[in-house]
Amino acid sequence: MLVKGVCRALRKRVTASDVARRAGVSRSLVSAFLNSTPGITVSAENRAAITSAIRELGYTVNVQAQSIKTGRSNCIAVYGDVYNALFLQLVEGVQRASGPAGYHVLLYGQGRNMEGREGLTALYRQGRIDGVITLDFPEPLNPSWEEAVREWGIPYVTVEGIPASPEILSVETDYAASIRQALEFMEAEGWASPVYLNVLPSDRPQTRGDRQRLEAYESWMREKGRQPRVYPVPDEPWSRRRGWWREWLAAQKLPLGVLSNWSRGALHVYRAAHEQGLQIGRQLFVMSADDTERVSRHMIPAVPCIEIPYGEMGEAAFALLHQAMAGRGGTAGVASAGDGANVAAVASVGDGANVAGAAGAGNGASVAGATGASDGADATGAAGASEGASAAGVDGVRCAANGVHVERAANAAPKNAAAEIRRVVEARLFTGKE
Incomplete structure (x- = not known):
């Protein structure tokens, strides 16, 4: 099959020599201008001519050549x-x-x-x-x-x-400092003894950051004379863990403050609360120690969180x-x-x-x-x-x-x-x- 069309010639790359010809100066003078070569003075008239030629021709420095040099x-x-x-x-x-x-x-x-x-x-x-x-x-x-x-x-x-x-x-x-910041905020809001959801990665061990968060929570609670309550839960899709979340929330004594190490844990609590007719902010206060999914601000109500910048x-x-x-x-x-x-x-x-x-x-x-x-x-x-x-x-x-x-x-x-x-x-x- 014969395909008819318009063939356009590829535009030739503009070189320093092209700039020199347009400006009416030597190639070496253009090079001296571009590189500010010590000892070579470029007059104001030639500078203006070279600058004008560069603008008219659309000249840019050859990055590959510059890289070699x-x-x-x-x-x-x-x-x-x-x-x-x-x-x-x-x-x-x-x-x-x-x-x-x-x-x-x-x-x-x-x-x-x-x-x-x-x-x-x-x-x-x-x-x-x-x-x-x-x-x-x-x-x-x-x-x-x-x-x-x-x-x-x-x-x-x-x-x-x-x-x-x-x-x-x-x-x-500083993950430890971020957890303390979250706990101080929750205490000021009237939720002084939150439980801690320790969401566990499914594809790797917990990192030092995860451990620092958990240790900071436990340390802060003991400093306040309160008993830490930690609930480990695998990081799995809602469809797979829905029953667990519903049962876990139903077993808790309300009102309840919840601090989740990962935002996904907080979102799962929101979904479980919605399905059970619980009101966030009154019966439940939920906070996240990160905002990985960037959805905290879009939830109703918004999820208070620690933003790792x-x-x-x-x-x-x-x-x-x-x-x-x-x-x-x-x-x-x-x-x-x-x-x-x-x-x-x-x-x-x-x-x-x-x-x-x-x-x-x-x-x-x-x-x-x-x-x-x-x-x-x-x-x-x-x-x-x-x-x-x-x-x-x-x-x-x-x-x-x-x-x-x-x-x-x-x-x-x-x-x-x-x-x-x-x-x-x-x-x-x-x-x-x-």
Whole structure:
């Protein structure tokens, strides 16, 4: 069968030579302009001509060529369980921080198999990524993976993992403190002796985070002179556990306060209460220690919960990773902020090249100017900075995010700036009344 159609020629990639011809200058002068080559002055007239040619032709820097020259891909890998809703929240935060800094994110998902990280090592050795962020269970990291990170010098940050080596950067939250926060809120609301639903994962052992939550509940209850009441229940679909939930709730003495370690437990209690005609808020008060499914605000009434801010943890992880990548030389720091945070000016430099500021900010963040540099980047309108420079008296990287605590290791500091090695991001309380 003959198919008729219109064949359009593929548009040829615009090169620096094309820019030179359009601007009426030499190829070497265009290169000097793009790279801010030391010792070569580009007149205002030629700068205007080159800038105009770039705009008219739609020229962009050849990233592959730039990568060969700089040894950087401006791409990072984010690794985790793609079936885990928390991982997607983490990726959102990483993208918010990395995008304004000029980095692309490679989603390296391994399904529910949390091994298979050899590919990450290969990608780094091939120069296809500049660093790695992983979302791990709150447990010790795989020793072979830690060894690979150290052996190849991979800039790396674990979110929630427990590194054995002090060289590994990490971001985590304080699960014990979050449970105490929930219990104090429940007590203030008049539910001083809640029972604890310990929802158990069906595909793995409980993690350190699960254990910290349970221990914090038991400790808090004993401190108050009350008897802890813990009900372990497998994490199974409602259709399979419906009878158990109905029987469990029917056996409880009302009124009853319930704190579930996972949001699914709280939702199952809501369903059982609805089927038995019980009123949430009067006969039952239900709270969750997380909001994995992001449905707490949409329930009627809303489910009070502790929100683990994986988005902010992603932002914090990228800030640490960028710091680690800066320590290798080449492009340096980025400013990143969480909601409402203010970030001061940051100097970002490569091998003598200048580029308009690499400053990243989250919702509501304000950034007070940044200078940056990346070898081979367009310098139009940018304030120049030589290698090792700092802006407005600010050295290295500064990241501000609501509720973020920072530990620093002076002996790991690149270019006289104290290097952050660990961040603890505080959980947030959602009262259900907002």
